Amino acid sequence: MEHAHTGPLDVELVLVPVDGSEESALAVEYAVSIAGQYGASVHAVYLLGEEVVRAIEDGTIDEASVVGDHEAFIDSVADYATEKGVHISHSTAFGFSTRVKTRHPGSAILDTAEELESDFIVVPREPVSGDPGEVLEKAAEYVLLYASQPVLSV
Known part of the structure; x- marks a missing residue:
């Protein structure tokens, strides 16, 4: 199947930040x-x-x-993408640093986007529940403000 899209959006790599939450699983579905x-x-x-x-x-x-703990989530995400015929890769990033004060989830997402030269970002908008596992709750706003790529917030 040829995808010959001419127009403003030429997408080769979609970046989706995840943290294991249901919201981030949904964001993966959008990204896929x-x-x-x-x-x-x-x-x-x-x-x-x-x-x-x-x-x-x-x-x-x-x-x-830690990465091992996330494998089940990443595996389910990968299975979903594969079912849909989409190639998916993954990595882990620190959304916080004790050494780099400017490091936070939003900056980590944009750094990853630059490193991978991604063309599009899908970022989950998470309810601010205070759950320590939910790393992305404040990231969407930052990514929307500062990303050079088109961003879909879901």
Whole structure:
């Protein structure tokens, strides 16, 4: 199937930040749908929140074990993308740093977008529930303000 889109939007890689929440799983579905329309790939970046990053940085927990915890989520996301015929890759990023004061989930998303040269970002809008696992609750607004790519907030 040829995707010959001429127009303002030429999408090859859709970036979707995730944190294991239902909202971020839904964002992946949107990202996969958009990627499918454009014959693009999806990259899911799993953002680690402040508590987890502090624990990794002070050696309380092992980064590999944290990533292991997220594998089930990433696997389900990958299965969904594969079912839809969309190639998906993934990585992990620190959404917080004890050393870099400007590091937060929004900046981590944009840094990843630049590194991967992604053309489009789908960012979950999360309810501010105060759940420490939900890293992305304040990121959507930042990404919408500062991204150079088109952004869909879902």
